[in-house]
Amino acid sequence: MPKSVILDHFDHALLQAVQRDNQTPARLLAEQVGLSESAVLRRLRRLRREGVITADVAVVHPAVLGRPLCIHVLVSLEREGAAQLDAFIRTLRARPEVREAWYVTGEADFLLHLQLADMAEYDAFTRAVFHEEPNVRAFRTVIAMRQVVG
Known part of the structure; x- marks a missing residue:
């Protein structure tokens, strides 16, 4: 910052x-x-x-890259200690499906933006990142039908 x-x-x-x-x-x-x-x-x-402009990027349409499915996920953790948070963040950073992730307040701990090829890829992601991770208490999925602003 x-x-x-x-x-x-x-x-x-x-x-x-x-x-x-x-x-x-x-x-x-x-x-x-x-x-x-x-x-x-x-x-x-x-x-x-001065770090006001943090990046100059090209925004590429996800469908062109074979990743047309946009999913947002609210993730709740069992524990939010520094070690647990850092471990979960490392997991997210290592996953190419995760386009953006926010540590948030409210009913969930993280909000994820994923870009995927299809639901089978999302199923594999949930198994690897959520089901196999003992610190993930719950997750809620929101599937985007179409982008209307942005």
């Missing part, structure tokens, strides 16, 4: 623009936010250096 960083309205405008499309040329960003191209490039370098 970045240390306390002061952002002005130009920084906020740039961040909004690059979150929509990080391939937008600096010339167009400059026109959108009212700065020179060189000022935009300097600000973007600073935002990356």
Whole structure:
């Protein structure tokens, strides 16, 4: 997490623009936010250096990669000691099906976003990650029918 960083309205405008499309040329960003191209490039370098921009990525449609099934899972653990949490997090990080994972508050301990080829792959995942793990108390599955925002 970045240390306390002061952002002005130009920084906020740039961040909004690059979150929509990080391939937008600096010339167009400059026109959108009212700065020179060189000022935009300097600000973007600073935002990356200070950890405000954490990654420049390409979002690839999961179906193209053979993983059209999007599943969200709420996972509850038996114990939440540091060792148990770290072990479960290591397991999640080692699984390619796990696209994102959050340690959360409320009725569950983790919220997972999985991308899978099919239900058979999800069945194998649940057996390996949930059923074989004695610290997993319960999990609830939500299957996405289609993405409507994002």
